[in-house]
Each structure stands twice: as C-alpha cells, then as structure tokens.
Amino acid sequence: MPHFSVCSPLPDPEEFLHCLLSQTLRAEPFLKLSSGQEAYHHQLFVEKDEKLIMPTVQQLFEQSFLASGIKLKEVHSHKKRMTHEANALKVPTDFTVLQEHCVIPRLYMELFAVVCIATSHYVTFVKSGPGPDAPWCFFDSMADRKGEQNGYNIPEVVLCPDLGRWLAEDWDKQLLSSSQSTMPDYIKRLFSDAYMCLYQSPDLLMYR
Known part of the structure; x- marks a missing residue:
C-alpha cells in the first residue's frame, strides 16, 4: 500500500x-x-x-x-456447528473470587462526531459539549469559496437543533413516523451520508 x-x-x-x-x-x-x-x-x-x-x-x-458472492474462510465457532471444538476456559483464581462480590459494569461509549464524505468532500457533525443534551454543530470547511485558482475556501459552522433527539434510543420510531418532507435537511444528510462515527468514553476523559 x-x-x-x-x-x-x-x-x-x-x-x-x-x-x-x-x-x-x-x-x-x-x-x-x-x-x-x-x-x-x-x-x-x-x-x-x-x-x-x-x-x-x-x-x-x-x-x-x-x-x-462472497464467502468467509473463517467463522466464529459455535456449539451447534458439527465441526465445533469446545475448549474449557481457564479463569484466573483472582477473578473467581472477585466475581462473588463485584460486578464488572459495561463501558458505554458516547458518540461525539460523525464524518460524512458526499461529493468527494469531508464534512462533520460534532457534539459541542458533554452529556446527552449538548448541542450539535455541522462543520463544512468548504461551504463557500472566494476567487478561483488563487482564491480560498470559506468555512462554516451551523447549529443543528434537536439532532440529539434523533440520535436517542427511540430514533427508529421517529424515523418511521416522519416522512422525508418533514425531516430537517441536516438529519437527512446525517443518516444518508454518515461514513465514520467517532466515540469516546466520558469516564476516561476525566483523566486527561
């Protein structure tokens, strides 16, 4: 490469x-x-x-x-497959003692940015603060242009109200109950052109 x-x-x-x-x-x-x-x-x-x-x-x-017509050469083993070979897991003694009085919680990541790439050009939806109610912004580094070959690009940042609501757990219900004509343009862009989603751990940010 x-x-x-x-x-x-x-x-x-x-x-x-x-x-x-x-x-x-x-x-x-x-x-x-x-x-x-x-x-x-x-x-x-x-x-x-x-x-x-x-x-x-x-x-x-x-x-x-x-x-x-693509097939996988390797797949995960499973007990219902004829060729599955079960292996006993060796759990460290320290962990067997720990699990009796301590439950290891799941780590939930927070979506904080979505990169889109329509028309061979990167744009980004970015969360501007912590928590589920933080506002989202749309950033386009080439929203406009001044001049031709020797000109320069003019960036733009636009507030996206209610975007967090569309990203909530019941987002699928909102999409099914909303027609394309009633959806804001930035919501259509997000769902149709999302290329890369970036996540972070709110807990780990405390140690930066």
Missing part, C-alpha cells in the same frame, strides 16, 4: 482506515475470505428490500455478501 498522508488534498477514506488499523493499531485483518483475500472492512452493496423497513447492519452485511 502506498504511503498515506493526512495532509494530502483529498485523502481517500479507505486508505485512512487501512492506515489506522494496519500501521497505527497493527490489527490483524478482521475478514478472511474464501478467495484468500483479507480485509479490514467491507463496503456494502445491496438492493433495496421492501420487506425490510428498518434493516440492521447485520442484515445489510449478509445481503451484500450474498449479492456479491
């Missing part, structure tokens, strides 16, 4: 993700295909299914694999 620079005029998002996972995090490819190829991500290509009103990512993932 060629050298990737975040300072290039139009950095490709797939190159950025590949660089982040392979070079920075040094993670093993998540997908191992029957063709012998390996990949960190899979781009979804699906046709609209009228039976699915609010499809999940898992359903879209399976549809895309079926439509593209």
Whole structure:
C-alpha cells in the first residue's frame, strides 16, 4: 500500500482506515475470505428490500455478501456447528473470587462526531459539549469559496437543533413516523451520508 498522508488534498477514506488499523493499531485483518483475500472492512452493496423497513447492519452485511458472492474462510465457532471444538476456559483464581462480590459494569461509549464524505468532500457533525443534551454543530470547511485558482475556501459552522433527539434510543420510531418532507435537511444528510462515527468514553476523559 502506498504511503498515506493526512495532509494530502483529498485523502481517500479507505486508505485512512487501512492506515489506522494496519500501521497505527497493527490489527490483524478482521475478514478472511474464501478467495484468500483479507480485509479490514467491507463496503456494502445491496438492493433495496421492501420487506425490510428498518434493516440492521447485520442484515445489510449478509445481503451484500450474498449479492456479491462472497464467502468467509473463517467463522466464529459455535456449539451447534458439527465441526465445533469446545475448549474449557481457564479463569484466573483472582477473578473467581472477585466475581462473588463485584460486578464488572459495561463501558458505554458516547458518540461525539460523525464524518460524512458526499461529493468527494469531508464534512462533520460534532457534539459541542458533554452529556446527552449538548448541542450539535455541522462543520463544512468548504461551504463557500472566494476567487478561483488563487482564491480560498470559506468555512462554516451551523447549529443543528434537536439532532440529539434523533440520535436517542427511540430514533427508529421517529424515523418511521416522519416522512422525508418533514425531516430537517441536516438529519437527512446525517443518516444518508454518515461514513465514520467517532466515540469516546466520558469516564476516561476525566483523566486527561
């Protein structure tokens, strides 16, 4: 893979993700295909299914694999599979004592930014504060332009009221009860053009 620079005029998002996972995090490819190829991500290509009103990512993932004729070389083992080999887990003694009087809580991450890339141009929805009621803003670094070749871009930041409400747990009910004509333009942009979602841990931010 060629050298990737975040300072290039139009950095490709797939190159950025590949660089982040392979070079920075040094993670093993998540997908191992029957063709012998390996990949960190899979781009979804699906046709609209009228039976699915609010499809999940898992359903879209399976549809895309079926439509593209892709098969996985490795899958997770499961006791119901004929070739599954069960292995006893070796739990450290310290943990067996700990679980009797201490419950390890789940770590919930907070969505704080969404990157979109329509028309080969990055724009971002950014949360401007902590907590679920914090307002969201839309940032476009090239909202307008002054001049031609020797000109310059004019950035813009726009407040997005009620965006947090659309991102609440009952967001699917709101989408089903709202027609496209009544949805704000920035909500349509967020749901149709979201490319990368960024999360953070509110608890870990206390130690910065």
